Amino acid sequence: MIPDDLDDVLPRKKKAGSRVVKAIHGVREIExxxxxxxxxxxxxxxxxxxxxxxxxxxxxxxxxxxxxxxxxxxxxxxxVRSMGSGATVRRHVTVIHPETFEIGDGVFFGEQSIIQGRLDGCFVIGKGVWIGPQSYFDARDLVLEEYVGWGSGAKVLGSEHTGDPLDVPFIRTDLKIAPVRICAWADIGVNSVVLPGVTVGRGAIVGAGAVVTRDVPDFAIVAGVPARVIRWRKKQGFEGIQAGRRSSRKFGRSD
Missing domain, CATH: 1.10.45 (Vanillyl-alcohol Oxidase; Chain A, domain 4)
Structure with a gap:
């Protein structure tokens, strides 16, 4: 017979408390x-x-x-086209058409990342960007501004097939290329996907596993499939929060 209250029978395990530690990559000196x-x-x-x-x-x-x-x-x-100081390049990082890359100071490339550059493309990586392991970049027209965090396994697409005409296989239809911009201080969650033509605003956070189909306002926190604004970062002195709130109706905030 199973007791009604297992707490009276099973020993209680204390949950480990959360703690705050100093960041490493974001604050280290770039020599x-x-x-x-x-x-x-x-x-x-x-x-x-x-x-x-x-x-x-x-x-x-x-x-x-x-x-x-x-x-x-x-x-x-x-x-590459240009490269600053202090880069870290972990094992098995694949670079294709790196002659189109512009890399800032202190950039971290995580293990098994793939950067698919294009002959006619451009990939700009700002100062202090951190790219997690197993990330994928379709870098046709892509900018990661300074101190962007890119979670492990996250992906960005810079193009999509038009699907026209219908009488040929989908993968043989023309490609529509659209620029992607990840603004400074934004953080892209683990295993999320950013689709062509999207701008993720300054200081915004994209939740793990989200699929971002539309622009993300500055300092918004988005999550889900498709990604929607779930709340805003609360911090005195951040610019653009009010403007972002006004634009949230267009983005589809879920309150």
Whole structure:
């Protein structure tokens, strides 16, 4: 027979209390890259062709040593359009058409991230951006402004098929390319998806697993499929909150 009140029989386990600790990535000092790294990158770029530079990057992509960490950063610098100091490039990061990338200071690339650049595209990554493991970027026309947090497994799409005409397979129809902008200080939740043409506002938060189909106002918190405003960040001095509230009707706030 099962007792009516299990609390009288089973020992109670105390729940671990939440705690607040200091951030690491967002507050760390960004040191200039050492001269030997810059010199090595310049030397490789002057001696090797692009195919060979890609091969050099691939040789160190899976390595777990300190030398591999350095060489991934050095090789990436030779491949991109521009790159600041203090980047961290974890293992198995895949870069396609990196010549279209502009990387700011202190950017973190998480393990197994995939950045699908395009020949005619542009991907701008601002200072202090943190990209979690297993993220995917369709970087046709994409900007991540400074100190954006990109949760593990989150994805962004920069294009979609038109679906016209109907008498050909869907994947053979034309592509519609639309810019995506993630404004400064925004945070994109784990396993969320941002669709083409979307702007996520300054300081906004996208909940885990959300599918963002429309613009997100500044300092809004959105969640769900499709994502809707569920509340606002409460903080004195934030600009744009009132304007964001007025625009929430268009976005479809669920109160």
């Amino acid at each position: 200039p890259d050492p001269p030997f790294e810059l010199g090595m990158a310049a030397h490789l770029a002057g001696r090797l062709g692009r195919e060979q530079l890609h091969e050099a990057y691939a040789q160190h992509a899976a390595g777990a040593t300190a030398i591999d960490d350095i060489m991934r950063r050095v090789c990436l610098r030779t491949l």
